[in-house]
Amino acid sequence: MAEDPKENPLLAALPPATDYMTYLTLVEYNLTEDNLPTLHHVLQDKELTANIGWDLVHLLLPFLPAGEECLQDIAAKGNPREVILKVTEALQLLEFEEQQGETDADEDVENGRGPTNQASAVAVGESSTTPGLPVTSVPPLSVLKFEVLLDLLATLHRRVNTKYPSRFLSTSLQAVLAAYNRATSHRDELTLSAVKLVKTLSGTKRPHLPARTSSGNLLRAPTISQEPDPEAQSEAPSVDEQTLSTRLLQSFLTHILEDYVLTLNSNDDVPGLSWSSRLMEKYEPRRIVPNKPKYADRYAEEDDLKSRSAIVGQLVALAQDLGLETEDLLKTIMDPESEKQGIPGAEDEPPNSAEDIPLSKAGALLLYTARVVKQELFSNVNSDDTSSIRIFPDHSTILENFIGVLGQQTIGLEPEALLDAVLALGLIALEKNAVGEPKDDEAFAQYLQTTSLVSANTPSPSLRYHAHYLTSTILRSHPSDLVRLTFIRDTLEHCPYENLKASAVTWLKGETLEANPNIPQAASDGASPEDSSIFATPVALQTTSPFLFPDLTNSYNSTVSISDSFMQFRQELGFYLAALNFYYLLLTAQQLHENLNIKGLHEGSGMEDHFLKPLKDASARFAESLTEGGELNISEGGDGIADKENLIQARMDLELLGHVVRQVENGIGKLKA
Numbered sequence: 317m318a319e320d321p322k323e324n325p326l327l328a329a330l331p332p333a334t335d336y337m338t339y340l341t342l343v344e345y346n347l348t349e350d351n352l353p354t355l356h357h358v359l360q361d362k363e364l365t366a367n368i369g370w371d372l373v374h375l376l377l378p379f380l381p382a383g384e385e386c387l388q389d390i391a392a393k394g395n396p397r398e399v400i401l402k403v404t405e406a407l408q409l410l411e412f413e414e415q416q417g418e419t420d421a422d423e424d425v426e427n428g429r430g431p432t433n434q435a436s437a438v439a440v441g442e443s444s445t446t447p448g449l450p451v452t453s454v455p456p457l458s459v460l461k462f463e464v465l466l467d468l469l470a471t472l473h474r475r476v477n478t479k480y481p482s483r484f485l486s487t488s489l490q491a492v493l494a495a496y497n498r499a500t501s502h503r504d505e506l507t508l509s510a511v512k513l514v515k516t517l518s519g520t521k522r523p524h525l526p527a528r529t530s531s532g533n534l535l536r537a538p539t540i541s542q543e544p545d546p547e548a549q550s551e552a553p554s555v556d557e558q559t560l561s562t563r564l565l566q567s568f569l570t571h572i573l574e575d576y577v578l579t580l581n582s583n584d585d586v587p588g589l590s591w592s593s594r595l596m597e598k599y600e601p602r603r604i605v606p607n608k609p610k611y612a613d614r615y616a617e618e619d620d621l622k623s624r625s626a627i628v629g630q631l632v633a634l635a636q637d638l639g640l641e642t643e644d645l646l647k648t649i650m651d652p653e654s655e656k657q658g659i660p661g662a663e664d665e666p667p668n669s670a671e672d673i674p675l676s677k678a679g680a681l682l683l684y685t686a687r688v689v690k691q692e693l694f695s696n697v698n699s700d701d702t703s704s705i706r707i708f709p710d711h712s713t714i715l716e717n718f719i720g721v722l723g724q725q726t727i728g729l730e731p732e733a734l735l736d737a738v739l740a741l742g743l744i745a746l747e748k749n750a751v752g753e754p755k756d757d758e759a760f761a762q763y764l765q766t767t768s769l770v771s772a773n774t775p776s777p778s779l780r781y782h783a784h785y786l787t788s789t790i791l792r793s794h795p796s797d798l799v800r801l802t803f804i805r806d807t808l809e810h811c812p813y814e815n816l817k818a819s820a821v822t823w824l825k826g827e828t829l830e831a832n833p834n835i836p837q838a839a840s841d842g843a844s845p846e847d848s849s850i851f852a853t854p855v856a857l858q859t860t861s862p863f864l865f866p867d868l869t870n871s872y873n874s875t876v877s878i879s880d881s882f883m884q885f886r887q888e889l890g891f892y893l894a895a896l897n898f899y900y901l902l903l904t905a906q907q908l909h910e911n912l913n914i915k916g917l918h919e920g921s922g923m924e925d926h927f928l929k930p931l932k933d934a935s936a937r938f939a940e941s942l943t944e945g946g947e948l949n950i951s952e953g954g955d956g957i958a959d960k961e962n963l964i965q966a967r968m969d970l971e972l973l974g975h976v977v978r979q980v981e982n983g984i985g986k987l988k989a
Contacts, residue, residue: 326342330364340372347379365389365390365394366395369395370399372386384464388471400488412498463505467513475545476545490664492513493572497575508627508630514565518565520634559670566635570680577737585777586614587779592739595747596785598612642687644675645684651717682733707752708760715738719735719766728773739786768816771815788826800823801856825901828851830849831850832908852911858920861921867927868930868934872884878938879948889969896973896976902914928980939970
């Protein structure tokens with residue numbers, strides 16, 4: 317039975333019974349979820365919708381998902397220019413905090429006008445009187461608002477007929493990006509909505525990626541016939557204007573890619589897209605840890621990782637469809653100028669030309685990396701894009717532009733996904749043997765210092781390993797043994813990170829063994845002294861010994877609390893063990909003694925008095941305090957299981973040190989015999 321117009325105020329007050337402003341006020345005070353079907357019917361009047369539709373946007377958003385059909389009516393029949401302003405305003409006001417989804421329409425609910433179950437599961441097609449399809453999971457209201465608002469923009473921008481469409485597009489994309497940046501969850505769904513918007517506006521035919529889980533996308537209303545732009549201009553956009561609009565979409569896409577990838581996190585060491593780890597599995601399969609799942613397998617089998625990979629793949633493919641050239645990406649990446657940051661909440665003026673629209677620097681880096689990694693990982697990928705970078709000067713420039721830009725103290729603390737991308741490019745250059753030539757020794761040392769600090773500071777174990785591998789390989793690539801020795805010595809002498817000093821010991825050991833094959837003297841194979849590596853002479857060890865075996869006489873004395881002293885000791889233990897193990901190797905490798913003058917090194921270093929003895933004394937003091945009733949036993953043991961495990965580990969650390977010290981002492985005894 318048809319509804320009696322006299323009993324429904326939305327029908328009884330229809331113009332010309334009231335004017336448009338009065339009717340709008342009446343709708344605002346009488347709108348409920350039950351009469352949304354009536355409003356949908358009313359909005360089929362294109363003249364009415366053109367006059368009041370733009371002011372209904374903020375009224376209907378709290379009623380999502382039920383109110384979407386009316387919003388689509390407004391997008392299809394309202395004045396597109398006015399409605400775009402209201403949609404962008406709604407995006408600017410959109411908040412994603414958990415409590416916001418519950419309070420957007422609290423006042424309306426309290427007054428009996430708003431929906432009472434905004435973010436619960438609903439059945440598709442369900443109304444107050446009609447049952448729907450089986451229940452599906454609906455995202456939080458704020459996420460649903462974002463998705464619907466972007467759908468509205470897609471309709472509205474296609475309706476606007478103007479000589480300068482970029483002016484509307486610039487405003488809309490800024491509002492979308494600002495809202496996207498504020499989101500802290502549901503990034504997959506929001507990113508797919510942004511991708512869908514760009515595809516629609518650009519006319520890209522590539523199919524949309526289905527959502528990973530059920531979402532409000534299932535609730536989308538069918539396409540409604542669209543009215544022409546009432547303010548249409550007869551003059552079509554120029555070629556330059558079309559280029560400007562395309563550039564806006566390209567820039568928007570790089571910013572979405574940056575924000576999406578840099579917020580990817582994992583509790584089990586899967587930084588970003590794990591490009592570095594997947595490349596290393598292909599390049600160095602012998603280094604794969606047995607019985608540990610390979611990253612390539614994880615990305616093929618785990619839903620979360622498959623999802624992030626698919627979404628990034630959509631962004632990469634869409635950038636290709638938009639004509640974003642690799643040369644343009646490299647130009648942005650290599651630009652030494654920092655990216656200009658806009659004022660939060662402020663809107664930039666519409667650009668006058670495509671040249672005025674910058675790409676996101678980090679987004680350009682991620683997009684470029686995704687392209688080259690795809691070529692490396694998948695042999696069936698054919699591409700005309702053969703550009704590649706060298707370590708020097710290209711990768712060195714990338715490090716300068718992206719790592720430690722806020723100061724050296726921040727190196728390695730950048731988003732893990734960014735570090736993963738930077739390291740992946742370095743690994744690719746190494747695989748292609750594209751090292752190049754550093755500008756000078758200082759540039760070489762600066763590169764190594766940056767990569768080594770990444771290996772020391774980043775929380776990700778896999779990234780630490782890749783940075784260490786890159787550092788070690790590039791260090792060994794320099795033809796000058798003196799330059800290599802200088803970097804190793806400087807690291808031992810000045811680096812504040814004990815794990816990095818332990819790495820320096822490993823570099824020194826590697827150089828020493830490589831320069832001294834298992835023969836009595838390097839000169840015996842015909843090599844002249846000037847051709848011999850400095851690591852094949854006593855000079856390298858004599859130069860580094862003061863830093864290999866620092867003076868610890870006053871390091872762990874009783875003037876400092878034993879707890880603080882033990883904490884410092886455990887932080888430095890890795891370096892001590894590395895130095896002692898290397899020294900034990902030197903003591904027991906008889907074939908090295910003559911070339912390297914190990915006996916003279918020992919006598920001249922004085923390490924027994926100022927290094928070995930203080931270590932033994934400190935170890936004994938700590939061991940005693942770790943026994944029952946001791947201060948360290950109480951602080952390390954506590955009551956919890958984790959603390960007891962820490963106590964056991966502390967004792968094991970001291971036992972290991974004691975074992976290594978005894979080995980070194982035995983070696984010293986044989987050296988003196």
